[in-house]
Amino acid sequence: MININLLPKKRKEDIKKRRFNLYLTSISTMVLFLIGIIIVLLFFIKISVNNQTKSLDRQIDEKNQQLSQYNQQKDLINNFNQTITIAKELISKDINWRDILNDLDNAVPDKLKLTEFSPGTTSAGTQTTTTTIDTSGNITIGGTAADQRSIIKFIEKLGQSKFFTNVALVSSKSAQAAATDKTSSYTFEISATLNTKGSQ
Secondary structure (H helix, E strand, C coil), X not given: CCCCCCCCHHXXXXXXXXXXXXXXXXXXXXXXXXXHHHXXXXXXXXXXXXXXXXXXXXXXXXXXXXXXXHHHHHHHHHHHHHHHHHHHHHHHCCCCHHHHHHHHHHHCCCCEXXXXXXXXXXXXXXXXXXXXXXXXXXXEEEEEXXXXXXXXXXXXXXXXXXXXXXXXXEEEEECCCECCECCCCEEEEEXXXXXXXXXX
């Protein structure tokens, strides 16, 4: 049997072009479809990664908070142990605290109040403390006063005590007086050497 193609040559070329265009359209559609799938997958992967990142950030924040709380508790324990150590050392030493505190109280003018009496010296407002105390070493005395004259008077009178030597003003700053306390116009810090033996 013989097949005879009776279509004109131009007609055959048109058919071939249409078939080729259809092929290209199909390929392009498939490529675009695959690209769309890839974009969707990447979108969901990005969402998943973001969620995991947020979850890790929350876990890190929780760990940091726990670490901060642990450090705070550790500091409290260390401070408590330091206080116990200090108390034991003070109790174990034969110190006449009654006379020392009596001299300190007698040196305080009417317009001055003490708010601090601690071991160690200060430098630019920063106090240095240790877990042990040299009871004849440096101390820091802080408080508030109505005027500078009261601070000077306190320093002079404290320097006359046999228990306190090297009395010197470290800092004096103006402070706004509270409504219920008219004697707190100045805050001050004084350094001194505590002589527990009571000799000059």
